[in-house]
Amino acid sequence: MRQSNHPYIGRFAPSPSGDLHFGSLVSAFASYADARQHFGQWILRIDDIDQPRTKSGAAESIIHTLNAFGFKWNNSIQWQSERISQYEQVIQELKDRNAVYICACSRKEISKIAASGVDGMIYPGTCRDQGHKENSSRAIRIRTNSERIYFSDRVFGHFEQNLETLSGDFIIRRADKITAYQLAVVVDDYLDQVSHVVRGADLLMSTCKQIYLGGLLGYPTLDFAHTPLVINKSGKKLSKSDRAFPVNPDTPLTALIAAWRFLGQQDITPHVQTVEEFWDEATTKWSIQKVPADYP
Ligand code: GLU
Numbered sequence: 001m002r003q004s005n006h007p008y009i010g011r012f013a014p015s016p017s018g019d020l021h022f023g024s025l026v027s028a029f030a031s032y033a034d035a036r037q038h039f040g041q042w043i044l045r046i047d048d049i050d051q052p053r054t055k056s057g058a059a060e061s062i063i064h065t066l067n068a069f070g071f072k073w074n075n076s077i078q079w080q081s082e083r084i085s086q087y088e089q090v091i092q093e094l095k096d097r098n099a100v101y102i103c104a105c106s107r108k109e110i111s112k113i114a115a116s117g118v119d120g121m122i123y124p125g126t127c128r129d130q131g132h133k134e135n136s137s138r139a140i141r142i143r144t145n146s147e148r149i150y151f152s153d154r155v156f157g158h159f160e161q162n163l164e165t166l167s168g169d170f171i172i173r174r175a176d177k178i179t180a181y182q183l184a185v186v187v188d189d190y191l192d193q194v195s196h197v198v199r200g201a202d203l204l205m206s207t208c209k210q211i212y213l214g215g216l217l218g219y220p221t222l223d224f225a226h227t228p229l230v231i232n233k234s235g236k237k238l239s240k241s242d243r244a245f246p247v248n249p250d251t252p253l254t255a256l257i258a259a260w261r262f263l264g265q266q267d268i269t270p271h272v273q274t275v276e277e278f279w280d281e282a283t284t285k286w287s288i289q290k291v292p293a294d295y296p
Pocket of ligand 1: 012013
């Protein structure tokens with residue numbers, strides 16, 4: 001369990017699949033303002049483990065934009081691609097404990113038999129007791145159970161899930177051998193000693209999986225806050241890959257003020273002319289209680 005005297009360490013962990021857009025600026029903003037208000041540290045981690053989704057030059061562009069927007073991170077930037085051996089160590093530990101198994105099902109086979117859950121299809125456990133051996137095209141799944149996983153989100157309030165019925169045993173290493181996001185993020189937050197996660201509500205449905213994994217591994221519990229999603233005209237979440245709403249690093253104040261308003265905060269006074277002045281004022285005035293709990 002996290003000790004109450006653990007220092008505040010927050011983070012922003014963009015995937016380099018495109019330029020920073022307004023939706024990711026909003027998440028970065030909320031986690032940075034919250035960390036600063038708590039006199040905490042703030043870590044920048046580039047979630048570049050999913051190489052097929054990584055776009056060349058995107059990480060550099062995100063870093064450039066964050067710099068232009070006045071974000072300052074502690075320590076050097078962390079890169080998921082440099083942590084593969086640490087993820088593998090954890091996977092080995094889970095294998096040794098028989099907490100995982102090899103899954104030979106294809107996506108197509110699962111879609112024929114599985115019901116839809118809150119976060120994709122609910123895996124019916126077909127391979128659970130089959131004792132399949134690893135090979136080049138098999139995923140690894142974690143065994144879930146009917147335990148109620150719950151947490152109190154600082155924006156959305158009480159949230160709980162029964163993973164067995166809502167998602168089923170989920171993948172921790174994909175069939176293409178890439179560590180799944182759910183496992184990588186848990187190991188990363190542990191290695192980075194993160195105490196507070198503030199991120200977009202698209203990940204609200206992943207949080208119980210991450211709490212479950214962290215619990216299995218004996219990691220400290222984290223505080224979570226999810227921020228409302230920015231939706232495009234067709235009602236979809238903005239995504240980096242569709243190049244939606246890029247933010248302009250040449251006019252940072254405009255986008256920062258828009259993010260501030262989007263997060264339901266009170267107005268910034270007109271004397272604010274620079275990003276430094278903006279952050280000074282935003283740090284003092286930031287109120288997570290004002291962030292609207294809108295979930296599309
Ligand atoms: N890399 C993830 C994304 O860009 C975010 C990970 C996280 O904040 O947990 O959607």
